[in-house]
Amino acid sequence: MTTRVFKAGLLATTLCVSGIAAADKVVISIESWRAEDQALWDELILPVFEAQNPNIDVQFKPTTATEYNAALNARLAGGTAGDIITCRPFDNALAMYDAGNLANIAELEGLSNFSDVAKAAWSTDNGDAKFCVPMASVIHGFMYNKDAFAELNLEVPKTEAEFYAVLDAIKDDGTYIPMAMGTKDQWEAATMGYTNVGPAYWGGEDGRLGLISGDAKMTDDGFVEGFRQMAKWTPYLGNGFQAQGYTDSQNLFTLGRAAIYPTGSWEITGFQQNADFELGAFAPPSKDADSSCYISDHTDIGIGMNASTENKDEVMTFLAWTTSAEFAELLTNAAPGFFSLSSHDINVENALANEFVAMRGQCEATIRVAHQILSRGELPLGNQLWTLAANVINGTQTPEDAAAEAQANLDGWYKP
Amino acid sequence: MLVKQRISSVGIHAVLIAYSVLALFPLALIVLNSFKTRKAIFRDPTGLPLGESFSAKGYDSVLSNSDFPLYFGNSLTVTVVSLVLILLLGAMASHALSEYRFPGDTFLGLYLVLGIMVPIRLGTVALLELIVSMGLANTLTALILVYTAQGLPIAIFIFTEFLRSVSKEIKDSARIDGLSEYRIFFEVVIPLVRPVIATVAVFSMIPIWNDLWFPLILSPGEESRTVTLGVQQFIGQYTVNWGAVLASLSVAILPVLVMYVIFSKQLIRGITAGAVKG
Amino acid sequence: MANTGSVSSEQTHRRPVRWYILVFLAPATLIYTIFAIYPIIESLRLSLYEAGDGGGVFVGLANYARLFGEPLWADQFWNAFKNNIVLFLMHMLIQNPIALALAALLSVPTLKGAATYRTIFFLPTLLSVVVVGFIWQLILSPLWGVSPAFMNWLGIGSFFKPWLGLESSALITVTLISIWQYVGIPLMLFYAALLNVPEETIEAARIDGLNGWWIFWKVKLPLILPTLGLVGILTYIGNFTASFDLIYTLQGGLAGPDYSTDVMGTFLFRTFFGFQAQLGDVYMGATVASALFFIILIGVGLYLFGVQRRLQRYDS
CATH class of the missing domain: 3.40.190.10 (Periplasmic binding protein-like II)
Structure with a gap:
């Protein structure tokens, strides 16, 4: 009784804003x-x-x-x-x-x-x-500053060797930061890094389904190679990339200070509004000229x-x-x-969206490696990749070590 | 002697001004850059928004796209009503706890401060179910009740600590004068606790005003949205448009300042009133 | 009730029911019980259950065994706990002395403009973490360049590091930002306490020939010891409960780099509500929450029965 009286009093004294519902x-x-x-x-x-x-x-x-x-x-x-x-x-x-x-x-x-x-x-x-x-x-890949590529006489890279050659050229020239990516928010390292270029090494769906069926392990060469690629990226990132967040990277690229941005098609709208140079896109590089390229669609x-x-x-x-x-x-x-x-x-x-669509015709498609089934336990591989990929780029963990840690985690809870 | 005093006074001001710069510089930076074009923000963050670099576009999108006066009113209502309830109910309970002996008084005292130790956020799901069953979802009342419950333990903790240290003589002489227990509370105890009211108010006000979580869960509706939630949602819409982000941050700072100016005099009067009494 | 006029001798011995005690206590107790204790207990209770068909299955203390026994959980727990302790010690050693020093300067009676300083010092405390997080990320950003440029100007540009992104410095940087924001609270408490030191006591000390510095050490400081204790325990509690927001805003739910800024709050949030691919686990979340509760309980217990008693004895 006292409760109710008290509550009623309280309600009466306080402002009670109820939602205005549309009648019809x-x-x-x-x-x-x-x-x-x-x-x-x-x-x-x-x-x-x-x-x-x-x-x-x-x-x-x-x-x-x-x-x-x-x-x-x-x-x-x-x-x-x-x-x-x-x-x-x-x-x-x-x-x-x-x-x-x-x-x-x-x-x-x-x-x-x-x-x-x-x-x-x-x-x-x-x-x-x-x-x-x-x-x-959404389709993963790279966006690039077309004006910068023209200025430095660069061709869009198709293979891993060409990719690093382009990055070296940009770095040597010095006008642009080769690649706009940071590790502060961690997820870019996994999403735009590891699961973006990695499928070329673990064979896209073959590798991903292999992990699920138990035929493949994170310690297999393909998955370790994905981490090795991350370690190779480090010298091409901007100064202080460890404290560079996602929005920092976006700004770095759209303000024209970086030449290449590892990303995905979801950035198109925002970037086209904010960049005053011409944007282009290219698919993740293939292992070599004889292999096919892979995209995360x-x-x-x-x-x-x-x-x-x-x-x-x-x-x-x-x-x-x-x-x-x-x-x-x-x-x-x-x-x-x-x-x-x-x-x-x-x-x-x-047009830019079409460049991404065109990748579907040129490359094999897969999805982000850790999303299906492998993220059902504790730790979810999807989250663990954030930390591991960021660690590898930061140089605080070796690729082999990161791969071993991921596999140890999967072994802990996942039964193929 | 006089010279020495002058020197020490200059020294004191130097320290205080130095710290003021440290406290203000980051804020100034935000406000300054909120008036600049995106390019200028990045090229010269410490430059003044003059000539070409000036742009109020950020404010345009903030003020035309959202209902800030409504949000501000909501935040103000929630904060003020919760604060009044916390102070009044907290003082009443602390007075009873420190003044009277009754069965279970120690237990009740401990029980009432237990809440300091766990963030209520943990009880979110049960709380939401409760609020929904009372028909209070998307109302400011829900927020007020939760914030009051959340603020009470610390208020009671501080008030009780303080009241225990106050001598009983004043209250006893009031009792001899024949004042009822209620009048003793309102006429003797309330003036007595004034110095700590400021402390309690400060402690209670900030987490309420700045809370993001409960508005998000209990009353995310447009009609009952608070400033903090509004700003947060707003930042989400402009990930790359930093002019708008900085403008909305500046707009978020403003109401807090207004609020503090409103309260500040009361708070300080409370503090100094105690000093004169002591 | 009918015989109010003729009070029997038995009734004078027994005290009348003191309704006013109930009136004073009931409102606070009710609101607090319904909207704080009940929901929290509902949550903590879950630590004794685990997910099963259509609801929780009682498992006793199995979740606690997991939390402290399985490396996956125990490593995270102790890492977060350790970081919290670092956070607490840094607040005690940096924030509170700064607050005390500023309060002491502000309380100098002849000081002009004290009100203005006070307002300025308190300003950061009033800001939402959303704002504070954003501001400091910008200032410390290696790209945006305010702090690198400033350090270049001072000639120490080579010492600039991306502090928030390095494992060795991220926690310290976050703590300093937290101190920048919250120094206003202990400052206010100390200031109020210092103003409450009786004028006669100070006057007596001055007549004894003590100068300002010694008056502060010998007279004022002992008198505000209870406030020091209060600030200490509030710092302890706040460090476990309030540190969450700032770290979540600055470093994200995974408290990077490599969990180096993970505290009990972020660990709890991740476990309870989930984060990205990690699904929320209310049962383990409740277990972490209960552990947190006991950690704070122990600290507060030590304060109430140890520190506070000693202080009171000193005081009287």
Whole structure:
């Protein structure tokens, strides 16, 4: 009794702001980590859907990437998460499905518009349940400053030898920092370094699936060679790269101070807005002239339904729309660099994005090595690679040592 | 003697000014560069925003793209109401703990300060479920209740420490005068604890104002968004647009300054009131 | 209640129910119990469980055995613990003496502009870690060039290092940034305590022929010893609970380079909520949290029963 009276009093004395609900429309919201894309969803993508479905109001509500997983999981547990959830691929989304947070959407008809490879990122291991519509992939590679290459008479490198020759030439000239990358945030070392150029040495999917089946080990030469490449990068990085973060690298490159930026297609929009020189892209170098090149064509973003949403029909309507050619076209051209995973024939307008697409024809494709199955234990290989790759570039750990540590970790919890 | 005093006074000012520069320089740097073009920020970070390097574009995107007055109002409401509750309820509890003997008083005293030792953040999930079941998700009330609970242990800890050191004579003479226990609290104890009110207020205010976590979890809705959360979301949208990032940082500093100026006089009056009394 | 007029002799012996005690204590106790203790206990309870079908399975102390027994966990735990201790010692040895010195200077009675200085010194404390993290990353950035340029100007440019990125210096750098931000809090506490030293005591010392320096050492410092103790214990607690935000902002969830800035807070956050590929494990997270709780409990216990008692004896 006293509690209730007290609480009532407290509520009366404090300001109580309750959400203003729209009376006639059904409001559904999207959880996402792509805060950068707020304007693009608000202005380009969602208005098209809402015009066709006047009774649904879709709101894009991103959380910054660093807090996304933690905040989303807390909101899911508390029942306040959005109706639609942007899914990270593989083990992360699978765990959310297993925890009952993502609904099974296998009956969604439009899923037939996607290849099995694309759907694999958001299916249970036996493929029975599917919990996210594949949305987009990103392609890894290198971006370069075309003006700088022209100025120094450089050709785009195709093999490892050519790649280092180009880097040496830039370094000798001294006008530009050869490569814009730092190890402070650690993930670039793993994502833009190790899993970017490494597949050429471990044979892309062969190596990755080998690790999963147990036929390959992180201590095999291909995987160690990936680390050796990282060690070779060190002299080409800018002064003080150990304290250079991701945004530092972005700025270093777009301000024209560095010639090459190891990255992926997701940077296209931001870079084209901020760089005042011409940008080009090239694929990760092949081992030698006789070998083929490999790219990480990584299934990166999916979109699924919160299992406890109260607006199932509306969410399914929206998800069905995300399988359409119209959505694929909108996304691909509104966010160049995020390539629709659908099998619709999409015309990519952005020239730089097309350079990345062209790599699909020239190179073998794989995905980031540690994302599927190998990140299900403690430590997840995906996280461990961050630290190890950064250590190798920093020179605090040898490639062989890093590979051995990774394998020891996998041995600790992973049974092929 | 006089000369010696002058020298030491110059010395004191030299030290204090040196430290002031250390405290202010980083802030000045942010504000300065928020008025510059992106190129100028990187080429000459310490240069003044003059002529070609001047640009207020960052502020344009910040002020046109977000609802800062609303966020500021929310932050202010949450902070002030929580602070008042922490101070009042904390002082009441500490008074009871230090003044009266009753069964379980030691236990209750320990129980009430236990919360200093664990960040409430750990209880996030249970807390969120509780808030949702009370229908308080996305309200400022939720934040106020959590911050009050979070601030109480340290307030009680400091108040109790202090009240135990205050002599009982004043209160006893008030009792002889026939004052009720409630009037003793409001008319005798409250003025007595004024010097530590400042301390407690400072301790409680900063974590509330700057908290990112609970707004993110308990009330991320547009209507109940706080300044800190707003700025954080904003930075996320402009990873490469540093003009806008620096502008939003500057905008975030401003309300805190206003807040401090509002409180500062009260705080210092509290501190010096104690000094005169002592 | 009916016989208020004629109080029986038995009732005068028994004290009347003192409702005002309840009125004073109930509001704080209720809010605190519902919104702090209940959720925390809910979480800590999970340390005795592990994930199973449709919820937790009781496993007793198995999670603690894992935390301290398995190298994967124990290494992380002790590394974080060690870093926390370094952090605490540096705050005690650098932050608190600076705060005391500045407070002592500010409390000189003839000082002009004390209010302005006070406001300035307290300013960094008011800033959000988002702001502080960003500012210092920029200043220390080897690319952006404020600190390298400044050091060149001083002629010591060759000593510049990417401090935040080196294993040997990252923790120290983070700690110094934390000190820059939070020195205002002990400063305020010391300042308030110094102002509360009775004027007569100081006057008496002056008549005894002591100069300002000796008055501070011999008269003021002993009188503010309880505040020193308070600052010490608050530094200890804050170092375990509050250090999280700054390190998370500056160095990320993996507290690089190579976990050299990992503290209990970041370790706990990673375990409890997950980070990137690592999934949150509420059960192990609760175990780490409970361990943290006991570490702080031991420190506070030592303070309450050791330091504080001695101080009070000294005081009286």
